[in-house]
Every structure is written in C-alpha cells, then in structure tokens.
Amino acid sequence: MAVPKICGVETEYGIHHAGAEGNPVASSSLLVNAYISDLARVEWDFKDEMPANDARGFAREGALPPEVETHLVNTVLTNGARYYVDHAHPEFSTPECADPLELVRYDKAGEEVLRRSMAAARWLLPDPQAIVVYKNNSDGKGNSYGTHENYLMDRTVPFARIARSITPHFVTRQLYTGAGKVGTETSPAGRDVAFQLSQRSEFFEEEVGLETTLKRPIVNTRDEPHADPQRYRRFHVIVGDSNLAEVATFLKVGTTALVLALIEDDAFGGVDLTLANPVKAIHQVSYDLTLAEPLEMADGRTATAMELQWELYGLSRKYAEDRGLDCLGDDTVGREVLRRWEGVLNGLEADPATVAGQVDWVAKLQLLEAFRARHGLGWKDHRLSAVDLQYHDLRPERSLFVRLATDHLVERDRILAAVSEPPRRTRAYFRGQCLRRWASQVASANWDSLVFDLGTDPLRRVPMMDPLRGTAEHTEELLEGSFSVAELLTRLSG
Amino acid sequence: MAERELKRKPATTPREDKAPKETEAPVTSAQRDKLKAELDDLLDEIDEVLEENAEEFVRNYVQKGGE
Numbered sequence: 001m002a003v004p005k006i007c008g009v010e011t012e013y014g015i016h017h018a019g020a021e022g023n024p025v026a027s028s029s030l031l032v033n034a035y036i037s038d039l040a041r042v043e044w045d046f047k048d049e050m051p052a053n054d055a056r057g058f059a060r061e062g063a064l065p066p067e068v069e070t071h072l073v074n075t076v077l078t079n080g081a082r083y084y085v086d087h088a089h090p091e092f093s094t095p096e097c098a099d100p101l102e103l104v105r106y107d108k109a110g111e112e113v114l115r116r117s118m119a120a121a122r123w124l125l126p127d128p129q130a131i132v133v134y135k136n137n138s139d140g141k142g143n144s145y146g147t148h149e150n151y152l153m154d155r156t157v158p159f160a161r162i163a164r165s166i167t168p169h170f171v172t173r174q175l176y177t178g179a180g181k182v183g184t185e186t187s188p189a190g191r192d193v194a195f196q197l198s199q200r201s202e203f204f205e206e207e208v209g210l211e212t213t214l215k216r217p218i219v220n221t222r223d224e225p226h227a228d229p230q231r232y233r234r235f236h237v238i239v240g241d242s243n244l245a246e247v248a249t250f251l252k253v254g255t256t257a258l259v260l261a262l263i264e265d266d267a268f269g270g271v272d273l274t275l276a277n278p279v280k281a282i283h284q285v286s287y288d289l290t291l292a293e294p295l296e297m298a299d300g301r302t303a304t305a306m307e308l309q310w311e312l313y314g315l316s317r318k319y320a321e322d323r324g325l326d327c328l329g330d331d332t333v334g335r336e337v338l339r340r341w342e343g344v345l346n347g348l349e350a351d352p353a354t355v356a357g358q359v360d361w362v363a364k365l366q367l368l369e370a371f372r373a374r375h376g377l378g379w380k381d382h383r384l385s386a387v388d389l390q391y392h393d394l395r396p397e398r399s400l401f402v403r404l405a406t407d408h409l410v411e412r413d414r415i416l417a418a419v420s421e422p423p424r425r426t427r428a429y430f431r432g433q434c435l436r437r438w439a440s441q442v443a444s445a446n447w448d449s450l451v452f453d454l455g456t457d458p459l460r461r462v463p464m465m466d467p468l469r470g471t472a473e474h475t476e477e478l479l480e481g482s483f484s485v486a487e488l489l490t491r492l493s494g
Numbered sequence: 495m496a497e498r499e500l501k502r503k504p505a506t507t508p509r510e511d512k513a514p515k516e517t518e519a520p521v522t523s524a525q526r527d528k529l530k531a532e533l534d535d536l537l538d539e540i541d542e543v544l545e546e547n548a549e550e551f552v553r554n555y556v557q558k559g560g561e
Contacts, residue, residue: 088558139557146561212561386548
C-alpha cells in the first residue's frame with residue numbers, strides 16, 4: 001500500500017528592486033529580514049498586551065533568528081515553513097502537508113508572507129524605492145527559476161520505475177498546470193510561438209538527471225530524504241510552473257501524488273504510456289495551443305497530450321475504486337482531485353474558456369487576447385509582455401491575477417491563519433508549535449530535527465525522522481502540558 | 495494496448511453521467527456577451543494599473559538563475 005503522500009512546494013519568487021540598482025541577493029535578504037523584523041515587532045506588541053501569555057513563555061508570532069554562519073538569510077517560521085534566500089531569489093518552502101488541499105492553503109499563505117514582506121520592506125527603504133515580488137518562473141530573457149514539488153515515497157520502489165512511469169504525466173499535465181507565457185526564450189526551429197502553455201517546459205533538455213539549473217531534467221534525481229533514508233524517499237520534482245490559480249495548484253499536486261501512488265502500488269495494469277522522446281514532447285505540448293498535436297509513443301503509435309491525460313485519469317479512477325484514496329491524506333480530498341481532474345479535461349476539450357477560472361494559462365491567454373483586440377496589438381508588442389509579467393505581480397494594487405474571477409478552494413481566513421499556524425497532520429506541527437512557544441530557545445530547526453539551547457546544558461537535539469510523527473495527534477497534549485522546554489524534553493525522553 | 499483504446503475516454507459510470515458538469519458545457523452566446531461585458535470592465539481597470547512604460551518595465555525585469 002502506497003505510503004501517505006505527504007507533500008510540500010518550494011517556490012522561488014522573481015524579485016525586482018524598483019528605483020535602485022539593487023543586487024538581487026541583497027534585495028532578497030532585505031525582504032526576508034524585513035518580514036522577520038516585523039514579526040519581532042508584533043511579538044513585542046503581544047507581550048505588552050498579553051502579559052499572561054508572556055509569563056508562560058509563549059511567543060505567539062516568533063520566528064527563528066537567521067543563521068549567522070551562512071551569509072544568506074535562512075529562517076523557519078511558526079507555521080513550519082522555511083523562508084530564505086536561495087541564490088538570488090526569496091524562496092518560501094511550505095511545511096509538510098498531509099493532503100493537496102492543505103498544500104493549496106500553505107502555498108497561498110506563502111504568497112501572503114511575501115506580500116507582508118514587501119510591505120515591511122517599504123518601511124525600511126527610502127521613497128520611491130520598493131521591492132516587488134513576482135510569482136512566476138522566467139524573466140522572458142532566458143533565465144528561469146524554479147517551483148519544486150516534493151512527495152513522500154516508499155524507499156523500496158525502484159527509482160527507474162518511478163522515472164519511467166511518471167514522465168508521461170510530467171510531459172502532459174501542463175495542459176492544466178501551465179502558467180502561460182508570451183513568446184519563447186529558446187526560439188525552436190520551424191515554430192512561430194506567440195504564446196505557450198508553460199513558463200518552464202522549454203527549459204528542459206534531459207529526461208533524467210541531477211541538475212536543476214542547466215541541462216534541466218524532466219525527472220530530477222536529487223536524493224535527500226530529510227527523513228529516515230531506509231524507509232523513505234523524497235521525490236523532488238522540478239518540472240512544474242508556479243500557479244496562482246488555486247485549482248491549478250490543487251491539480252498539480254493532487255494528480256501527481258495520485259499517479260505516484262499508482263506507481264508505488266504497481267497499479268498500471270500493463271498499460272505502457274512511454275513516449276518516444278519525452279524532451280521533444282514536453283516542448284511540443286507547451287507550444288501547441290490546439291491541444292491536439294500527436295506525440296510519438298515508444299511503441300510507434302501516436303497519442304495527444306489530452307489522450308494521455310485521459311489514460312492517467314482512467315487508471316487513477318480505477319485505483320480509487322479498488323483501493324480508496326486514503327494515501328492522498330484524506331479520501332474526500334482524493335475524490336475531489338478526481339472530480340476536478342475530470343472536469344478540467346472535459347472543459348479543455350469542449351472549450352478552454354470554460355476553465356479560465358481554474359487554469360492559469362487559459363486565464364492569461366484570455367486576458368491577452370482581449371487586451372490585444374482592444375488596442376490592436378501584434379504579439380511582439382511590449383505591452384503584452386508587460387501584461388504577462390504583471391499577471392504574476394503579488395501586490396494587490398498591481399496584480400492582474402487578483403482582478404480575475406477565479407475559483408477558490410480555501411477560505412481567506414484559513415489562508416491567513418496558515419501564515420502563523422502549522423498543519424496538524426505532519427511533523428511540521430511539532431516544529432511550528434515549538435517555535436511558537438519557545439523560539440528564543442530553539443538553536444536551530446531543520447526539516448528532520450530541532451535543537452534546543454537551555455542555556456546551561458549541552459544543546460539538546462530532537463530528531464524528527466518520520467514526517468508522519470510529531471503531529472497534533474501525537475504531540476498536542478505533550479506540548480499543552482509542558483510549560484518549559486526543559487519539561488518538554490524530560491517528557492519526551494521519559 | 496491498441497491505439498483505439500488509447501484514444502477512448504474511460505467509460506463513465508451511469509451515476510456520474512447524470513451528475514451535472516458545469517465545466518463541460520460549451521459557453522453559449524448569451525454567456526459570451528456577459529463575459530465580454532465583464533472583460534471590458536476588466537480591461538478598463540487593467541489600462542489603469544498596467545505599468546506605464548511597458549518597454550522599460552519589461553526590459554528592466556532581469557533575473558539571475560535560481561534553483
């Protein structure tokens with residue numbers, strides 16, 4: 001039986017320092033630091049207003065101070081997320097989530113963290129300087145930055161089987177996970193690309209490999225489980241676009257988790273969807289707005305991306321009927337993945353306009369076509385590239401995405417709560433709660449451990465090698481009953 | 495597996511066939527008119543919020559690689 005598909009997404013945001021010749025590393029650090037300083041201020045305010053909490057050592061909105069040994073800012077938030085500077089971008093890694101709907105909630109909470117960071121940075125910068133953040137994956141000039149997904153898998157599943165079986169999904173899921181892009185950055189021979197489905201697809205040049213920044217592979221082989229390596233694999237996915245549409249994020253993670261469960265349980269029933277040339281195919285699918293271009297299969301047949309998606313959907317539905325969908329963290333959420341998957345494929349087939357509220361590339365293309373018609377613009381006009389870019393601007397006053405009527409899966413107040421509170425059904429709960437209560441005594445926090453500094457004793461390390469432990473069910477009572485770190489550690493070792 | 499099978503949608507169960515599928519229905523002309531009116535309002539708004547110098551805005555957006 002497939003292990004629960006605990007999942008998380010790491011998002012590198014595009015950054016622009018307006019009104020200054022900002023070095024992107026310095027600007028990204030300033031942005032992240034501004035957020036953390038702002039939290040500290042809030043915490044201090046809380047202390048003034050809620051002395052009872054302070055007396056028990058609670059830090060309501062704490063964050064771990066930046067690690068000083070690296071020059072780049074790196075912090076862990078009370079919601080269990082990691083917020084840091086990676087290369088020249090601010091990056092937000094969601095905490096480990098138990099199901100795809102929870103992931104949507106924390107992905108959106110990440111956007112809110114970035115939005116608050118921009119506001120906090122405004123206070124630190126002289127007018128008219130501002131740091132602006134974009135949730136996209138390309139600057140339109142050949143530079144791409146990533147959105148990486150992570151899924152918990154059983155270590156016993158051979159990697160070669162995972163790579164072979166997941167590739168057709170990675171090549172074709174862009175039909176609904178693509179964020180859309182004006183033009184091309186690789187100028188494929190014989191193609192006139194005015195608009196394509198994906199921001200990222202054309203940057204992929206290999207089928208399988210370890211690289212993430214050049215010669216990018218469709219299947220990434222990074223093996224860094226952040227968990228017990230005997231039992232688990234963290235399958236690291238670099239081939240996706242950042243999505244703003246909630247349904248697109250839900251489907252990106254939900255369908256992928258489901259297909260991975262099928263692979264883990266060997267539930268393809270002999271169906272072989274191997275493509276003759278996956279790299280060529282992933283480019284073809286991105287460039288093909290008709291969604292009907294035949295792709296060459298390894299056995300000599302052809303199939304369209306839509307047909308391959310219907311196959312994967314059919315196999316997944318049969319899997320659900322046979323075994324249920326508890327492996328997605330919640331059977332009801334799993335059923336919703338299937339329902340939405342079928343809906344979006346039907347919609348794309350009938351008329352893509354019907355799924356503009358669910359799929360980023362459709363929403364963006366619709367907007368571009370209308371804008372083009374109104375102003376009589378050709379596809380090379382800079383204003384279309386500006387619309388493309390500004391679709392991803394996270395500032396509410398500038399974002400074009402927020403002006404569109406898209407479907408919402410998570411209530412606004414649940415997203416805002418997720419900015420500071422951790423998910424309850426993974427080890428992120430223990431990490432986040434310890435930081436909420438005892439931030440000043442947490443010497444360092446990582447995905448798979450917490451280190452406490454009690455002042456006198458040696459540092460005390462608490463390993464968290466199982467992402468399924470350290471949940472609210474396991475530790476809420478323990479945490480509620482511990483009034484100090486010392487007491488917590490005594491109870492843990494007792 | 496034969497190509498014929500590959501191109502066929504998975505058979506839906508009768509229960510699901512009866513269920514309404516909003517997303518499946520093609521947009522009617524009345525709906526299109528309504529969408530167009532909404533889009534016009536949206537375009538007015540976008541004309542207001544779009545960065546003024548598009549060419550400079552797009553040119554200045556340069557990122558270093560990441561990942």
